[in-house]
Amino acid sequence: MKFSTAISTCLSKYATFSGRATRSEFWWFYLFTFLINWIASLVAGNSISMIVSLALVIPLWAAGARRLHDIGRSGWWQLLFITIIGIFVLIYWFVQDTVAEANQYGSYVPPSEA
Secondary structure (H helix, E strand, O other): OOHHHHHHHHHHOOOOOOOOOOHHHHHHHHHHHHHHHHHHHHHHOHHHHHHHHHHHHHHHHHHHHHHHHHOOOOHHHHHHHHOHHHHHHHHHHHOOOOOOOOEOOEOOOOHHHO
């Protein structure tokens, strides 16, 4: 998935916590949110950066839940980010390859058909 496609997909599924998200979709959107927050803090200051962060936190959590669904885990596992060790576990799961079979969160769509 390309950068622009990932952004439009994640923003169109703003609060959709069901379904699956590919690894590239999640990481491209994560990069987008990081860059937007960084640019907002440079250009407009921390208060605007905080507003941008609040606006993008729900789609980022939704993309994270769909990413965890893609590897067969519940989106509730994102609560591990509260702990230091949990952050590393989540990063490990987020970089896992897609489980190429249907699971309880949806069917597998090969990249050529996406």
